[in-house]
Amino acid sequence: MNKKLLSLVLISGLIVSGVFASGAQESGDSAGKKVAGFVWYNYADTFITSARTVVANEAVNGPVALLSTDSQNDIAMQANNINALFAKKVDYICINNISPNDSASMIQKAKDQNIPILFVNCTSPTEEELASYDKVYHISSAAEQSGWIQGDAVSEYWKAHSDADRNGNGKLDYIMLVGMQGNYDSQMRTDKSIERVVDNGIEVNCLQEMLCDWQRGKAMNQVASVLAANGNDIDAIFANNDDMALGAIEALKASGYLGDGPYIPVVGVDATKVGVQAIEEGTLLATSLNNPVTLGKTIYKVLTLLDEGQPITDETVGATMTGKHIWLDYVAITKDNIEDAAY
Amino acid sequence: MELTQSNIKKILMDNLLYVVLLFMFVILIIISPAFLSWIVIRDILMQSSTRLIIALGCMFILIVAGADLSGGRVVGLAAVIAGSLAQSSTFYNKFFPMLPELPVIVPVLIAIGIGLLAGFLNGIIVAKLEVNPFIATLGIALVVYGFNCLYFNLPPNNSQPLGGFTKGFSALGGGATLGIPNIIIIAAVCTIIVYLFQRKTCLGKELFAVGGSKDAARVSGINVEKILVLAYSLAGALYGLGGVLEAARTGSATSTYGAGYEMDAIASCVVGGCSLMGGVGSVPGVVVGVLIFNVISYGLTFIGISSYWQNVFKGVIIICAVALDVRKNRKKN
Numbered sequence: 040m041n042k043k044l045l046s047l048v049l050i051s052g053l054i055v056s057g058v059f060a061s062g063a064q065e066s067g068d069s070a071g072k073k074v075a076g077f078v079w080y081n082y083a084d085t086f087i088t089s090a091r092t093v094v095a096n097e098a099v100n101g102p103v104a105l106l107s108t109d110s111q112n113d114i115a116m117q118a119n120n121i122n123a124l125f126a127k128k129v130d131y132i133c134i135n136n137i138s139p140n141d142s143a144s145m146i147q148k149a150k151d152q153n154i155p156i157l158f159v160n161c162t163s164p165t166e167e168e169l170a171s172y173d174k175v176y177h178i179s180s181a182a183e184q185s186g187w188i189q190g191d192a193v194s195e196y197w198k199a200h201s202d203a204d205r206n207g208n209g210k211l212d213y214i215m216l217v218g219m220q221g222n223y224d225s226q227m228r229t230d231k232s233i234e235r236v237v238d239n240g241i242e243v244n245c246l247q248e249m250l251c252d253w254q255r256g257k258a259m260n261q262v263a264s265v266l267a268a269n270g271n272d273i274d275a276i277f278a279n280n281d282d283m284a285l286g287a288i289e290a291l292k293a294s295g296y297l298g299d300g301p302y303i304p305v306v307g308v309d310a311t312k313v314g315v316q317a318i319e320e321g322t323l324l325a326t327s328l329n330n331p332v333t334l335g336k337t338i339y340k341v342l343t344l345l346d347e348g349q350p351i352t353d354e355t356v357g358a359t360m361t362g363k364h365i366w367l368d369y370v371a372i373t374k375d376n377i378e379d380a381a382y
Numbered sequence: 383m384e385l386t387q388s389n390i391k392k393i394l395m396d397n398l399l400y401v402v403l404l405f406m407f408v409i410l411i412i413i414s415p416a417f418l419s420w421i422v423i424r425d426i427l428m429q430s431s432t433r434l435i436i437a438l439g440c441m442f443i444l445i446v447a448g449a450d451l452s453g454g455r456v457v458g459l460a461a462v463i464a465g466s467l468a469q470s471s472t473f474y475n476k477f478f479p480m481l482p483e484l485p486v487i488v489p490v491l492i493a494i495g496i497g498l499l500a501g502f503l504n505g506i507i508v509a510k511l512e513v514n515p516f517i518a519t520l521g522i523a524l525v526v527y528g529f530n531c532l533y534f535n536l537p538p539n540n541s542q543p544l545g546g547f548t549k550g551f552s553a554l555g556g557g558a559t560l561g562i563p564n565i566i567i568i569a570a571v572c573t574i575i576v577y578l579f580q581r582k583t584c585l586g587k588e589l590f591a592v593g594g595s596k597d598a599a600r601v602s603g604i605n606v607e608k609i610l611v612l613a614y615s616l617a618g619a620l621y622g623l624g625g626v627l628e629a630a631r632t633g634s635a636t637s638t639y640g641a642g643y644e645m646d647a648i649a650s651c652v653v654g655g656c657s658l659m660g661g662v663g664s665v666p667g668v669v670v671g672v673l674i675f676n677v678i679s680y681g682l683t684f685i686g687i688s689s690y691w692q693n694v695f696k697g698v699i700i701i702c703a704v705a706l707d708v709r710k711n712r713k714k715n
Contacts, residue, residue: 049511083531083637085541092540250689255543255632256639263425264683268416282543282636289633293428293556294421312475313545313634 072104075131075342076124078117080161082109086309086331087135090160093335103131103342114138121145130154131342136161139223143168146175155345159338162223169363176351177364178337180329182227184369189228189306190235192325192373193275196304197241205301206272210244211236214265216287218253218279228279228308246272251283258286266294273303281307281314281326288322297322310372310380318374327369332382334367341365395710399654399670399703403677410681417684424563430676431569432627433646434669437654438576439501439620440647441668442613446593447660448508448515450614452523453621453647456500457640459530460625464493464551465544465635466533473546477539486550494622500526501618505611523644527637534637544635555630565627572623577665589613593660649696650675653703674699 077094079087091107098105106129110117117137124132125148132149134156136142142164149156155174158164163177197203197211206212215233218225229248236243247265251257258278265273276291278284284307291297291305307314310328317323337358344355353359359366372380394401410417436453443450466477467489500522507518535541557564580586591599592609600606624643629635654671656663678699679692 045511085543085636088535088541247683247686248688249683252641254638254641255634255636256628259632260429260679261683261689263429264680267419267422267425268414268684268686282634285543285545285634286632289556289631312542316474316545 072102073130073346074104074106074127075133076127076129077105077107078110078120078124078132078134078136079107080110080117080135080137081112083111085311086329087160089331090335090338093332094339097336097339101339101343102346103339110135110137112137114141121148125152128152131157131345133157133159133338133342134161135159139164143171146172149175157338157341160334163364166362174345175363176341178334178341178367179364180334180367180369182224183231185224185308185327185329186228186231186233187235188325188327188369188371189232189277189308190239192306192371193232193277193304194236194239194241196324197236197274198239203274203304205274205303208244210242211274212244212246212272213275213277214246214262214273215248216251216258216262216276216278216283217248218251218283220250224308225279229277232277232306251278251286253280253282255282255286255289258283259290262287262290263294266290266296270294270296276303276305278305278307281309281311281317281323283307284323284326285313285317288317292322308369310370315372315377315380318372319377321374325371325373327371328380328382329367329369330382337365337367395706398706398710399667399674402699402703403670403674406674406677406681410677410685413685417681422680422684424566426673426676426680427566427569428563428631429680430672431565432624432631433643433650433676434569434672435572435620435627436624436643437647437650437668437672438572438665439617439624440644441576441651441654441656441663441665442589442617442620443515444593444648444651444656444658445589445660445663446610446613447596447658448610448613449658450504450519450617450648451516451644452500452504452519452526453617453644454640454642455523455527455530455644456497456618456621457625457628457643458637459500459526459533459640460493460497460622461629461635461639462530462534462544462625462637463496464489464626465547465629466539467492468547468551468629469544470546470548475539475542475546477536477544479538483548486548486554489551490554490623490626493626494619497622497625498615498619501615501621502611504618505614508614509607509610530637541637544629545633547630547633551630552633553630555627555632565631568623568627572620573665573669576620580665585609585612590661593662595661646675649700653700655707 079091081087095105108120110120114137131154134145136158139162146156146168150172158177160179169175215229217229233243246269249261251261276287278287284305287305291303296303304324306324307326310326314323314326340356341351344351349355356365370379436457440450440453467484469476471483504519504522507513508515553564555565559567588604588609591604592606596606628639650671651668653674654667675696678695682692
């Protein structure tokens with residue numbers, strides 16, 4: 040190739056990509072409207088993408104325009120994005136925070152610029168931090184609910200089926216598929232599901248707890264191994280999300296379980312389309328829906344109320360509030376209410 | 383040959399990998415006798431299949447003294463593309479709602495083609511633009527991952543995990559022929575083809591020549607750029623196939639599929655005797671390298687050791703295997 044031409048191609052590649060990549064994505068006609076800056080933890084996350092799309096759609100005809108940034112699951116990137124949005128002097132800031140220890144300084148920055156700050160779908164700032172500024176809100180699903188729903192579903196199955204105790208030791212022997220160490224949702228689901236089973240008066244025994252990085256393939260490999268080793272002891276499989284639950288189901292099927300073989304209840308979280316299909320087929324016992332549409336609409340509703348100068352209450356927002364927390368409920372999805380999973 | 387002490391030592395050293403693999407099996411069987419069963423061996427071989435195909439691709443790259451950080455992301459893209467084209471017409475959340483059911487071969491070939499294209503781009507950037515392979519493939523990894531997320535997020539799918547694959551497509555990963563899982567057969571066929579290509583064809587030998595010394599290869603009339611592009615393209619095609627099988631095996635695909643697989647592949651190759659300096663690498667070595675890692679992850683779970691330990695063991699094995707290899711080769715020279 041002609042050397043000059045090659046250089047030209049390389050230079051234009053650099054410029055075009057640079058222009059595309061730099062800066063945040065704007066949605067909603069920003070002329071004359073106030074602007075809300077969003078710091079999403081990771082665009083690659085299915086749930087976040089859905090919520091983000093809903094907020095963007097609401098903004099098309101809404102009173103507040105958006106400026107969205109992607110932290111790419113990187114705390115340093117998140118800090119850069121937050122600084123950039125404050126420097127741009129946005130009118131509202133919404134943070135899908137990945138760094139719970141840092142919320143005090145974010146609130147302080149918002150206070151300095153006197154703009155409302157919303158923490159969305161993340162760990163809450165402490166009550167002290169929430170009290171330190173009047174325009175701070177926390178909008179999130181109640182993570183423990185997703186664990187409770189799993190615990191209740193498995194308890195109910197256990198009590199309804201006399202053969203649920205497969206090795207007859209009087210204890211519910213389970214394996215736990217963990218999404219990510221140190222992740223708030225992962226931790227809550229792991230702990231609260233089992234706590235609930237125990238609260239329901241059932242003795243439990245953890246056969247194995249396995250880290251599967253939220254991934255279907257990893258869960259499948261690990262569960263295949265546990266089945267080969269202790270297949271006859273397993274009474275239930277808890278997974279922090281549907282992808283891992285479905286990986287476990289694939290492993291069960293491959294080893295002759297489910298279908299015509301012995302049944303082992305598997306529970307997940309998320310109510311993904313494939314998860315709901317598995318519930319329909321009877322391979323997944325229960326999952327729960329943290330509805331991204333509800334999240335997106337609630338966030339935008341709060342922004343609208345703030346913009347109009349209205350009070351933020353249970354009635355105006357349409358969700359349960361305790362203090363400055365706005366809680367969005369998980370919905371349990373089982374064979375009886377599959378239609379509720381549609382959004 | 384007389385079995386003197388030094389001879390035994392030499393035989394052990396030359397076949398160290400096989401010894402290690404056997405040793406691991408024996409230990410696992412001693413701890414848990416149930417480990418010695420057809421189901422366990424079948425599971426391990428099935429789990430190794432996709433990893434082996436990806437590692438064979440990686441082997442080509444290491445032989446030409448290259449590096450490839452894009453492998454995992456190419457696997458992910460191929461998995462999503464194959465998955466999106468392999469859905470049965472009755473599935474209610476289809477990626478392309480209007481698309482009729484395609485014969486199995488179509489999504490497979492398209493996904494392999496996409497992998498080949500990504501590999502070809504890697505090759506061109508390394509060979510023609512003379513960008514360091516680490517950087518070239520890092521760049522392609524990002525581009526591929528970005529495109530994968532964009533594709534995966536297309537409406538009406540909106541980043542929902544793909545599912546509802548046709549029976550034929552799922553059979554690639556889950557079905558069996560004459561009692562042997564198809565995925566193992568596919569991996570075995572690939573392994574034999576790659577072995578024959580590497581040992582019996584001129585191109586296969588030219589790969590080693592280029593890896594040994596680019597200058598010497600050039601002087602002896604080999605088109606070095608062409609061989610480099612070939613190595614990366616072949617690797618890409620194998621990653622593509624790996625992605626297809628990963629989707630078929632797990633019955634799903636998301637844009638995060640394949641994350642980190644390139645490092646596992648490099649580790650398996652290196653433990654299997656490939657040199658990062660190029661010019662060295664054998665198919666049997668890579669097969670054993672892959673098996674060692676899969677026996678570790680399956681075996682430790684089997685005997686109930688926390689999954690956190692798996693990485694510790696894997697890391698120690700990589701370091702020990704390569705350190706021993708360095709010593710062995712030094713003696714030879």
